[in-house]
Amino acid sequence: MKKYNIRKNWADSFNTIARNPVVLLPFIVIAFLETLSLEIIFFSARWPFSIIAGPIIKKFFGEAFLHYPANLITLPGLFYFAQTAIYILIGIALTATSVNIFKNIKAHLPVKRDAILKNTVKTYPSLAAYALVMVIVTTLLQKIDMFIFAKALHITTKILPQIPQQVYSISLTIFILLTTVIIQALLILTVPVIVIEKTRLVKAIFKSVRLGFRNFAVIFNLIFLPLAAYLPIILLKSFSAELAGKTFPEITLCTTLLGVIVTVFLDCFVIICVSKWLLDHQPSTKAQG
Amino acid sequence: MKMKKIILYMVLILIVVWAAFSLVSSFSPGKDYAAEKLIYRAMKLNSVIARNPDVTPPRLLAAVEKDLLTLIKKYPDAAVTKTAAITLAEFYISNKKYGEAQSLIKSIMTEYKENAAVMSTAQFLKALTYERMGKWDKAFAEFIALRDRYPYTQLGMEAPLYIVKHYETKGETAAVDKAYADAAAFYEKMEKEHSGKRLGYAAALLLIQTNMNSKHYEAAGRAIEHTLNRYPGSMTFRRLLPYLEPIFIEKLKSPERVIAIYKNVMEKVRDPKLKKLLQRHIDKLSGKK
Numbered sequence: 208m209k210k211y212n213i214r215k216n217w218a219d220s221f222n223t224i225a226r227n228p229v230v231l232l233p234f235i236v237i238a239f240l241e242t243l244s245l246e247i248i249f250f251s252a253r254w255p256f257s258i259i260a261g262p263i264i265k266k267f268f269g270e271a272f273l274h275y276p277a278n279l280i281t282l283p284g285l286f287y288f289a290q291t292a293i294y295i296l297i298g299i300a301l302t303a304t305s306v307n308i309f310k311n312i313k314a315h316l317p318v319k320r321d322a323i324l325k326n327t328v329k330t331y332p333s334l335a336a337y338a339l340v341m342v343i344v345t346t347l348l349q350k351i352d353m354f355i356f357a358k359a360l361h362i363t364t365k366i367l368p369q370i371p372q373q374v375y376s377i378s379l380t381i382f383i384l385l386t387t388v389i390i391q392a393l394l395i396l397t398v399p400v401i402v403i404e405k406t407r408l409v410k411a412i413f414k415s416v417r418l419g420f421r422n423f424a425v426i427f428n429l430i431f432l433p434l435a436a437y438l439p440i441i442l443l444k445s446f447s448a449e450l451a452g453k454t455f456p457e458i459t460l461c462t463t464l465l466g467v468i469v470t471v472f473l474d475c476f477v478i479i480c481v482s483k484w485l486l487d488h489q490p491s492t493k494a495q496g
Numbered sequence: 497m498k499m500k501k502i503i504l505y506m507v508l509i510l511i512v513v514w515a516a517f518s519l520v521s522s523f524s525p526g527k528d529y530a531a532e533k534l535i536y537r538a539m540k541l542n543s544v545i546a547r548n549p550d551v552t553p554p555r556l557l558a559a560v561e562k563d564l565l566t567l568i569k570k571y572p573d574a575a576v577t578k579t580a581a582i583t584l585a586e587f588y589i590s591n592k593k594y595g596e597a598q599s600l601i602k603s604i605m606t607e608y609k610e611n612a613a614v615m616s617t618a619q620f621l622k623a624l625t626y627e628r629m630g631k632w633d634k635a636f637a638e639f640i641a642l643r644d645r646y647p648y649t650q651l652g653m654e655a656p657l658y659i660v661k662h663y664e665t666k667g668e669t670a671a672v673d674k675a676y677a678d679a680a681a682f683y684e685k686m687e688k689e690h691s692g693k694r695l696g697y698a699a700a701l702l703l704i705q706t707n708m709n710s711k712h713y714e715a716a717g718r719a720i721e722h723t724l725n726r727y728p729g730s731m732t733f734r735r736l737l738p739y740l741e742p743i744f745i746e747k748l749k750s751p752e753r754v755i756a757i758y759k760n761v762m763e764k765v766r767d768p769k770l771k772k773l774l775q776r777h778i779d780k781l782s783g784k785k
Contacts (some may be wrong), residue, residue, distance in 0.1 A: 230501055239506040245515065250517040254524035275532035456536070 211425045211484070217433075223309065223442060230308050233301035234475040236291065241467045249460055251285075276456035280448055286463055299338035299398070300327050305475060306402040306482050312441035313486055320427035330401050333408035337397050340412070348390055352383045373446075380441050390432055392427040393419035399482040403489075411432055418488075428482060433477050438455045440466045531574035533569055538580070542587060549590070560587060578614050585621050589628060597625050600601075616646035621654075627662065627707035635662075647686060653698060655704065656682050672752060676710035697727050704736070713747040728764045737761070741777075751781050 224230050251260035252273050264272050264281065307323045327334075327442075356379050363370070374426045396415035400406050406414065419426055443450070444466060446458040521529065541560045545552045563586040571577055588597035608614040623638030624698050639655045646652035656679035659764050663671040683706060686699035700723040707716035720736050720743065744754045755778055762774045 216608055232502065232782055235503060235506070239510070242510055246510065246513055246517060250521060253517075253521040253529045255520060256517070276536050 208271055209347070211279055211422075211430050211487075213425065214427060216480055216483055220476060222484075223312060223478060227312050228317075230305050230479060231311070231471065231475050233305040233308075237298045237301050237474075238467050238471045240293050240297065241286075241290055242464065243280075243466065244293065245286055245460070245463060247291060248282055248285045260391060261276055276451065278460045279451060279456040283444055283447060283463055284460050294461075295335060295338040295342060295456070299334045300475070302478055303327050303330060303334050303398050303402050306399050309479055309482050310403050310486070313483075317468050321417070326402070330405075333411070334398065336408050337401070341390050341394065344390060344394070345387065347387055347493060349383060352379070356382060376445060377442065380445050381438070384434070384441065386437060388427065388431050391430055391434070392423060394482050395419075395430060395477070396425070396485060398478065399485045403482065403485060418485075426481065426484065429480050430477050433480070434475055437466075437469060437473055455460045508720070510610045525573065527571045528574045528576070530572035531576050531580070534563050534571075535576045535580050535583070538567070544668065546590075552705065557591060561564045562708065571650040578608055578611065580615050581607075582614065582621070585618070589625055592628070594625050594629050597621070601625070602698035603674065612646060612649055616642060621645060621653075640773065648695060652703060653686075657702070659704075660709075673710070676706060677714075679706045680710070680712070680715070690728065696731075697723075701735070704739070708739075708743075713743050717743050717748055717753070721753075724761060728761075728768065730770075733761060733765065733770065734758070745781075755781050 247256070250256050252264065252275070257273060261273055262472055264278075264285075268281050272281045282454050295464060303328050307326055311323070313316050333369050393416050394412065396409075397411045398416050400411040400414050401408065404411075404414075440462070443462045447462050451464070501762060514637075524530075538560050538701035541556060541563070545556055545560065553735050554625070563732060564580050564587065567574070567580045568577055568584070572589055581600065585597050585600045585604065587599060588594070601618050604618045605615060619638065619642040623635045623642060625637035627636060636659065637722065639659050643655035660672060660679060663675050673732070683699045683703035687696050687703060689699040690699065700719065702721065704719045707719055708715070716739075719756070721737060724732060724736055740754050744750050744757075758774045758778050758781075762771055762778075765771050765774065
């Protein structure tokens with residue numbers, strides 16, 4: 208069996224996006240919605256927005272988080288909730304739209320807005336359900352990661368008590384990223400399978416997992432490097448409270464915004480790479496190639 | 497071209513939303529957020545100064561003073577303005593600007609007549625200013641005024657112990673004894689007047705502390721017994737039970753009193769763990785007997 212050329216996939220995917228930036232547009236819309244929600248959250252502690260948001264923040268976080276600079280500490284946490292809601296309600300559908308555009312470009316078909324939107328609407332229930340599954344899986348995974356890491360930490364602190372706390376935080380972040388990429392390698396093909404092969408959700412998930420297991424090394428390597436580029440942003444976010452103390456509290460807003468901008472390119476690149484891999488493995492495409 | 501237009505519109509919407517939100521929140525009745533930002537900046541600078549006050553450049557001192565003065569003048573109705581005024585008074589005292597401190601304290605006491613917490617703090621700072629100026633007679637009179645006018649506040653309650661501390665630092669033994677006696681009399685009176693209430697409880701605890709510090713162990717033991725009977729509860733037990741053996745056994749050589757108190761407390765305790773612990777102590781002490 209011929210070895211799959213990952214570098215060629217990356218280069219082709221990059222060229223496709225560069226030549227057809229319309230593929231990026233759905234991710235730009237996601238970024239727009241996320242930035243809008245970030246603005247709303249940023250102003251939620253201030254009058255008159257605090258009239259509505261105040262009691263909610265007070266109930267879940269405490270009175271202090273309605274005031275500067277504590278309100279900026281809660282910002283990444285609140286933004287995560289908004290991001291999750293956007294992902295389930297519209298983000299996943301926009302991701303599928305991007306895959307659809309990419310598929311048409313590859314098949315030399317015209318990119319017609321109405322037809323693409325119609326396709327997305329048809330698959331929306333499956334996509335939204337998949338997004339929900341992904342959120343649950345990611346949340347569970349993080350909890351399991353924390354549990355494993357806490358146990359490992361307990362043992363290592365006994366052996367190496369002098370290691371600074373920051374080393375543990377960085378290690379945990381890398382560990383979470385690594386396990387997330389492993390899970391992604393198994394589930395990431397679901398959306399391209401739903402869009403390209405027009406398969407139902409359960410079948411698509413099974414196919415994604417099956418393909419993921421069979422081609423684990425290729426898919427893992429295909430997505431790991433692009434997603435690893437996100438590591439500096441995750442680290443910046445996890446140290447945002449310390450960073451805010453040493454610089455200025457608004458830095459949390461800057462790092463969150465930076466994360467939104469970087470995600471546009473990374474998420475688009477990753478999904479296009481795996482979609483291209485799927486197209487490359489389709490019998491008809493292979494025959495053409 | 498079309499895509500560029502869409503992106504431009506999205507960026508414009510984000511900018512307009514940001515500008516509109518900023519504008520609307522600037523009409524906040526007390527201008528609280530802007531005031532909170534200013535006080536945060538001043539406090540942060542002040543903490544830098546406090547770390548190394550002897551080598552602080554004058555521009556840093558001026559920056560803190562300027563921020564706090566701006567806040568007080570520009571946002572008189574903000575919730576943090578009173579904190580800013582108090583902080584500025586403390587700042588003046590720690591930088592030996594006693595004249596400025598006194599006039600500021602005077603204006604605070606005129607402005608916040610109705611606020612007992614602010615008034616008691618201002619009264620304390622008034623006394624502290626005289627003390628730092630080396631005018632103890634005036635400082636003493638102000639501390640007594642603090643005790644008598646604001647006995648319901650923490651600073652008012654602790655004023656007698658502050659007087660004791662002053663004499664202890666100066667090494668004036670006779671004055672220390674008298675100050676301890678005055679403090680004990682004050683806390684006894686407060687406890688009787690507010691028996692069964694929170695203030696009475698606070699006075700009872702301070703009475704125990706005063707008697708223990710002044711080495712009047714018999715009085716301290718009596719106060720502990722009284723407090724355990726008058727204010728039974730897990731918090732009281734957790735706080736006072738550890739003192740029983742050091743006072744009644746080590747100092748007063750009276751283990752039978754401890755056993756009696758333990759038995760008395762056991763009747764009121766619901767926590768089985770604490771009951772077990774008390775029984776173990778009773779058994780141990782009975783064996784000794």
